[in-house]
Amino acid sequence: MRNSKLGIALCTALLVAGCASGGGEEGGSAAQAGLPGSIKIGVPLDLSGAAGIAGVGTSERDGVRLAAKEINDTGFLGSSKIELVEIDTKADKQEAVQAVLKLNADKVDAIVGFTLTPSFLAAAPQLQQSGIPTMTVGLSSGGVTETGDFMFRLYPDMANVMPPADKEFAEAFSGLKTAAYLWQGDSEAAANVMGKRKGVLEGLGITTVGEETFVGTDTDVRAQLTKLKQAKPDVLVTMPLPGMISTIYLQLDEVGFDVPVFAAPDASDAALEQAGKAMQCFVYVTAWNGQSAEGNNAHFLDYWQQNGEKRSATVFEAAGYASMWSVAHALKAAGTTDKKAVRDALAALDGIDSPFGKIGYTENRAASVKGTKLQIVDSKITLFDPEKSPDCKR
Template identity: 30%
Template sequence: MKSSFKILIGVIALLIVIFLARAYFTGNVVKEDTIKFGVTLPLTGDLSNFGVGEKNAIEIAVEEINSNGGINGRKIELIIEDTKCNAQDGVSAANKLINIEKVPVIVGEICSGPTLAMAPLAEQSKTILFATAASSPKITNAGDYIFRDYPSDNYQGSYGAEISYNKLEKRKAAVLYMQIDYGIGVKDAFKKRFKELGGTITIEESFVQGAKDLRTQLSKIKSSNSDLIYFVGYNEEAIVFIQQLKALGIKTQVVSTETFDDPSILQKVGNSADGMVYTLLKSPLTEDFKIAIKSKTGSDQILIGMPNSYDAIHLIANAMKNCKNPEDTTCIKNELYKVKNYKGVTGTITIDSNGDLETADYAVKQYKGKEAIEVNL
């Protein structure tokens, strides 16, 4: 009897050794229990600089949470998809994350087009969709499971109009915008506020994403007797705009948006952008965050969306910690709506009844030489 028992124990021990050895040599090691976070970002194409920046900030936040016990003892696992700032790619990414990976949350999208395209999928499946730099006003009413910690274009467009009218004392504005949700949202808000202040919109011209020739639109603007050009487009289109503006000898004051806050623009256009002004979200930033970014990227550069994506991860993790089941998306949703006066690296965050930021503060920068300097107009 004892002999049989010893043989049985020996066989079990041998099987365990074989299993562990096989796992080691094949790499099929059983993973610990994690909570999957879906991440969608433009990692290639337009705004890839910002997408990669947000990815770094998200990874920093996850590393901090995981090293401090995770979410109720479970670590966060990131599943990252590239949207290329394209609605179709966004839908493909969302379908994979929701239906195959079964993530409870998707975080990180910068672009409004993919965000709006993904929103119905997230809403129908009760998956949290938390955008970190998508700013279209349409996102406000995209659904109960849709959140963002970046302000609506209604804020930025209105602020751009106030700067143009009150500080720069311009009265006749030409508007040149990209035909996407982001461009339309900012443009509409600017026009509305500029006219409310007493200004006139002299001409309104548009272009498609990826446009390489804006000379027709700029020639019309040159003939419009405008004293200001309000430009809304991504960084690649901004480079084309600035280069062709100079080629046509147009010296009209330019006001733009946060997409001008990309070092690649000055690298390509040099002094041609001198004097141009743009608005961007004001973020106080903590020293710890600045140090963490420098440690991870080797650079002091903090692009738009990076602080917001960092805060978003912590907001979601905190919400999950308050849920009996941290993957219960209805509970996560309800906890996110309770966020009031949260002290993040972007400042004090309060989520309103639409899942939006309750307030937003903006700063102004101006191109001077090879720098973009914050100014008080």
């Protein structure tokens, strides 16, 4: 349970500050009593390396930048301004460790970052030892908050979100007896999630008839897809990272693999423009629904269109934006950059607006983000309807 005295103190701080409930609202005319003029936020993200990973990191960074701009432009923290200290961690564990050492030397007040779980886990001991409040942006594997009480996560552990959705999908597509699996082998997160997905389907009596992997630099996966097709599964379960989605699903169509597909999360508008027709009737669960009107998602999309990069927003821009705003709310509630106070304020956040709906942070410091089950019909993302989905034909 939350500490009641802490909750009262934070509520008082919020009232005194005139704190808004979500991004994009004015934060009062006076600076917070204990906040400095410049607040340094470290932003270690994977901005280079394999295209699929660098694309995710770049999107996360752009979401963080968007939030920082809005926080500063609206005076959410009074006259205090967010200063981002960005570092490319290059999808490498050692780079991540060196980035944290540098950010610690630069005396950042908090960190908003990390694209890959292994890199974070390598750097987390130093973060915890230094007592730096850290909001991880796009980590989809478990073990993040377990590394220490200064560690937080915005993006949910998809190993807890996807398997229950797969169970519902399997029950809607009745008669499934066999399954094949294809995932990105150079992603520990993808491998971990796929293991859980496979386990839940096998628990329903669905027999595994094939398993294949690929890596993020592959441009041709037809051989793996053909091998899986020859196994004649009733359903194909896939787990590519976003940068590989179009490649995988276009080639799936090319080899004539037309069974139902339980897909990976986070199909972007760009992916749909390239492979939407090939993804007809795919079902999947995602942490962020771009069509949602919950929280301040509509505001985020509008603000992104006006001030972001000239491309459609994805879950990763949304995650970067929500992560940075969460830290801003904590700074405002704490009224200081004292690291323990900011950590405690983060842990006590509840009911703040975000593109993921209204969120708070649970007892294990994870944002209360719930997945949304979706389906692609005629190249458009729609809500999954278990009554109608089995009638959708590829």
